[in-house]
Amino acid sequence: xxxxxxxxxxxxGVTCVQSLRELGFDGDLTLLxxxxxxPYQRPPLSKEVLLGGDAAHADLLDESALEAIGxxxxxxxxxxxxxxxxxxxxxxxxxxxxDALVLATGAAAAVPAPLTNLxxxxxxxxxxxxxxxxxxxxxxxxxxxxxxxxxxxxxxIVSAAVSRGVPTTLLARTGQxxxxxxGALVQRLLPLHRSRGVAVQTDxxxxxxxAGRWRIDAGAARHVADTLVIAVGVRAAAxxxxxxxxxxxxxxxxxxxGRVAPGVWAVGDVADRAGxxxxxxxxxxxxxxxxxxxxxxxxxxxxxxxxxVPYFWSDLHGVRVQAAGRxxxxxxxxxxxxxxxGAPLAFAVVDADGTVVGAAAWGSARGFRxxxxxxxxxxxQEVVAR
Ligand SMILES: Cc1cc2nc3c(=O)[nH]c(=O)nc-3n(C[C@H](O)[C@H](O)[C@H](O)COP(=O)(O)OP(=O)(O)OC[C@H]3O[C@@H](n4cnc5c(N)ncnc54)[C@H](O)[C@@H]3O)c2cc1C
Numbered sequence: 001x002x003x004x005x006x007x008x009x010x011x012x013g014v015t016c017v018q019s020l021r022e023l024g025f026d027g028d029l030t031l032l033x034x035x036x037x038x039p040y041q042r043p044p045l046s047k048e049v050l051l052g053g054d055a056a057h058a059d060l061l062d063e064s065a066l067e068a069i070g071x072x073x074x075x076x077x078x079x080x081x082x083x084x085x086x087x088x089x090x091x092x093x094x095x096x097x098x099d100a101l102v103l104a105t106g107a108a109a110a111v112p113a114p115l116t117n118l119x120x121x122x123x124x125x126x127x128x129x130x131x132x133x134x135x136x137x138x139x140x141x142x143x144x145x146x147x148x149x150x151x152x153x154x155x156x157i158v159s160a161a162v163s164r165g166v167p168t169t170l171l172a173r174t175g176q177x178x179x180x181x182x183g184a185l186v187q188r189l190l191p192l193h194r195s196r197g198v199a200v201q202t203d204x205x206x207x208x209x210x211a212g213r214w215r216i217d218a219g220a221a222r223h224v225a226d227t228l229v230i231a232v233g234v235r236a237a238a239x240x241x242x243x244x245x246x247x248x249x250x251x252x253x254x255x256x257x258g259r260v261a262p263g264v265w266a267v268g269d270v271a272d273r274a275g276x277x278x279x280x281x282x283x284x285x286x287x288x289x290x291x292x293x294x295x296x297x298x299x300x301x302x303x304x305x306x307x308x309v310p311y312f313w314s315d316l317h318g319v320r321v322q323a324a325g326r327x328x329x330x331x332x333x334x335x336x337x338x339x340x341x342g343a344p345l346a347f348a349v350v351d352a353d354g355t356v357v358g359a360a361a362w363g364s365a366r367g368f369r370x371x372x373x374x375x376x377x378x379x380x381q382e383v384v385a386r
Contacts, residue, residue, distance in 0.1 A: 002027040002360055005089055005096055007079045007236075009033035010289035011041045012268030014060050015318035016102050021069045029071045030096065034078035034105075035128065037185035038062050045132035046153065047315065050160035055133050060386040079105070082244040084261050095281055100263050100299050103241070104292065105233035107269035107283065115230055121209045123148075124158060132199075138227040138373075141165040146225035148207070150200075152314050154231035155189060159317045162196050169199040169216065169223045185321060188343065188362050195281035196317045199223060201214060229333055232281060236270045248272055258295045265298070267291040278328035280358060309375065322368045324376050325349065325358035333360075334379060337367040346371045350379050 003018060006013045009031050017031050020151035033039065041056040049055050066073045081090035088095040103167030109125035119125070124135045135157075139145060145161045147154045162167045170193055190200050203218040207228065216223040237252030245260055246253040251272040254260040256265055266272075268288030290308040293330025297303045313322045327333075327349050335344035346367025356379050359371030 003030070003098050004028070004100045004102065005032070005098040006102040006104055007032055007089065008106055008268070008270070009035075009039040009073065009075070010104070010268075010288075011060065011105055011285050012106065012270075012292045013102070013104035014039050014066075015289045015292035016100075016104060016267060016296050017066070017071045018069065019293045020300055021071075021303050023066065023296060023300035025296075025300045027099070030074065030098075031066065031071050032074040032077040032091075032096075034076070034081065036076040037129075038075075038131055039066075039073075041285065042127070044131060046126060046156040046160060049129070049132040050136050050139065051164060052136060053201065055129055058129055072193055074200060078240075080240055082241055082264075084244050084264060087263055098263070100241075100265070102292075102295055102299075103238075103260070103264065103266040103270055104268050104288070105237040105270045106288075107236050107251075109230070110233040110235040111230055112232065115232070116205060118209075118228060118230060123214075123230050126153065127234070130211060133228070135229060139164055139166050145169070145225040145227045145229070146171060146207075146214055146223060147229045147231055149229075149231035149233070150189065151231065151233065153314050154229075155193070156314060157229055157231060158193060158198055159196075159315070162198060162317065167199075168197075169201060169225060171201050171205050171218075173202060177207045185323075185347075185360055185362050189316070192317055192319060219302050236272070238270050250277065257298060258291055259298070265295040267295050276310075278326045279310035280312040280323040280325060280327055280360075286311050291298075309372075319363040320360055320365070321360075322365075323358065323360040324368075324372045325356075327358045327360075331357065336371055346355065346372055348379055354378050 006016050017029050041060050044058040046256045048057050054244040063073055079089050087098050109127040111119055139161055144167045146169040147157050148171045156169050158170050193200050201218045205216050205218040208215050214225045214228045238247045238252050241247050251270045252260055252266045253272050254266045256274045258265045260266050269283050309324055313323045334348045334350050336346040339345050345364040346361040348356045348371050351357045356374040361368035
């Protein structure tokens with residue numbers, strides 16, 4: 001294997017090139033990204049940059065660190081197509097030949113067709129560093145914010161805005177799943193937002209714009225906001241691969257180890273892994289890192305033998321939400337611990353055979369440790385909270 005090309009220089013791509021070198025790969029390594037500037041990660045965008053923090057805090061490393069490990073980094077270089085049999089990556093100007101290719105192009109903010117007109121009229125999304133800088137500048141104590149989408153990202157944006165004193169409205173459908181938690185914790189989320197002063201609207205809404213403000217009508221209720229953010233999910237950045245590889249709505253289809261085709265692997269948000277759809281870590285940084293390490297091992301001939309347990313966390317209004325394992329459809333969500341008011345703090349996700357396949361906790365590190373320790377074991381009735 002003499003030339004490995006990695007497309008996408010965020011957490012998946014950067015972890016992959018670093019791991020290859022750590023594992024002793026001494027061939028040529030090229031890392032390219034469509035965006036200009038140094039590689040960066042996304043978690044600080046909602047947790048620091050929206051709070052007014054320096055956007056440079058999101059940097060993963062500087063370009064000299066890549067140079068030091070012999071990686072040719074090419075920012076501002078979008079890949080536009082792929083010849084799998086000929087092992088050539090198509091760029092805007094010419095082809096790049098590879099022996100192994102790692103697809104790490106991640107995802108973009110999803111904007112369904114009925115909402116594109118809102119973007120045209122100035123609504124924000126949050127995916128890139130530029131998005132975060134623009135949204136942070138729009139948030140101020142005197143201005144109102146409306147967030148469309150009550151999943152993890154929408155909830156993090158609400159949490160950041162509230163902590164900056166921004167009057168905030170959350171437009172969320174009831175029953176909406178909390179991202180990878182697939183309903184395990186959703187019944188606690190909307191009450192938490194309300195307790196922090198957020199106006200939560202769960203009815204069908206009509207959004208219009210006039211006199212420089214957004215107007216949100218929901219039945220008899222009306223809200224106004226200066227800034228609107230659409231946070232309704234992500235779309236895998238795989239459109240450029242549709243002619244050459246199996247691509248579905250969740251990304252490039254690959255086997256359970258990330259292999260797509262001979263010489264081609266996929267990691268992170270762009271990878272639709274066999275069996276991985278219900279991992280709690282799907283579309284998270286933790287998954288991108290774990291998959292990148294695994295694929296680097298496969299390319300370097302040093303495969304990882306211990307499977308990684310999927311893991312997810314988020315901080316919402318200061319409450320740490322955690323989950324591990326899988327939450328597929330049809331499982332039972334069994335509360336384990338409750339707080340003094342009787343609300344569940346930790347959960348075991350139990351499959352039809354009675355085996356614990358997932359664990360989740362709400363603001364309870366102890367509860368999470370307890371639930372996580374049960375993964376892969378039969379649920380014992382005596383541990384179940386009444
Ligand atoms: C605001 C925000 C906060 C988040 N917070 C958390 C968190 O707290 N915890 C957590 O686990 N996860 C979090 N996530 C999710 C996490 O950031 C993603 O799961 C992770 O970034 C996926 O990494 P990736 O490398 O697969 O893809 P991405 O981070 O999407 O990176 C893909 C890269 O590929 C480049 N690219 C795309 N198309 C092309 C092309 N055709 N040619 C060349 N380059 C291309 C892009 O420019 C980009 O740099 C958050 C996401 C967001 C948006």
